[in-house]
Amino acid sequence: MTPPRLSPQAVFLDRDGTLIENRHYLASPKGVAVLPGVREGLARARAAGAKLFLFTNQSGVGRGMFTLADVEAVNRRMIEAIGLGDDLFAGVCIAPERPDEPVVYRKPSPRFIHEMLVEHAVSAEAAWMVGDSPADWEAGINAGIEAAAIVRDSAAEVERERRLELGVDAYTSLLDWAMAVFD
Numbered sequence: 493m494t495p496p497r498l499s500p501q502a503v504f505l506d507r508d509g510t511l512i513e514n515r516h517y518l519a520s521p522k523g524v525a526v527l528p529g530v531r532e533g534l535a536r537a538r539a540a541g542a543k544l545f546l547f548t549n550q551s552g553v554g555r556g557m558f559t560l561a562d563v564e565a566v567n568r569r570m571i572e573a574i575g576l577g578d579d580l581f582a583g584v585c586i587a588p589e590r591p592d593e594p595v596v597y598r599k600p601s602p603r604f605i606h607e608m609l610v611e612h613a614v615s616a617e618a619a620w621m622v623g624d625s626p627a628d629w630e631a632g633i634n635a636g637i638e639a640a641a642i643v644r645d646s647a648a649e650v651e652r653e654r655r656l657e658l659g660v661d662a663y664t665s666l667l668d669w670a671m672a673v674f675d
Contacts, residue, residue, distance in 0.1 A: 500542045502614040506623030507548035510642050512570050519558035521569030529667030531574050536670040543582040545608050549599050553588035583608045599627040602635030626654040640669050
């Protein structure tokens with residue numbers, strides 16, 4: 493693993509498959525299941541002084557499958573289940589665009605990352621993007637920050653190949669990543 497040049501001050505996190513179980517097009521808070529190691533990994537990052545940012549693609553909104561209010565309700569339940577306080581995230585980006593629409597915030601766009609780095613006066617050298625899909629890693633790389641992959645099971649071959657092509661290190665949980673970065 494290549495450590496960041498500065499101590500991590502900002503961590504951008506994907507939601508589905510990184511913080512909670514990936515249940516495609518999750519629209520109900522009842523479906524929230526926090527993944528193992530998430531609470532501990534986030535607590536470690538916060539204890540080290542890192543600001544946390546939630547960055548999630550939610551094309552179900554753009555597809556008319558559920559509303560932005562549904563996504564926000566799922567996020568509230570996730571934050572409650574993690575149990576680290578309502579102020580867990582310094583910023584939240586919900587990208588509702590469908591894949592066939594012009595990209596504004598949808599990952600792999602780095603726009604949200606760039607905006608938060610400026611707003612919170614954090615240099616790109618002191619930031620990470622952590623997620624489970626190529627779009628997550630590419631958003632980080634496109635923003636000029638470190639990227640890490642959370643891989644809990646045998647990833648699809650195309651994702652594994654893309655991760656290796658991008659030079660993104662893999663971890664089995666958010667806690668494993670946090671232990672490597674914040675120790």
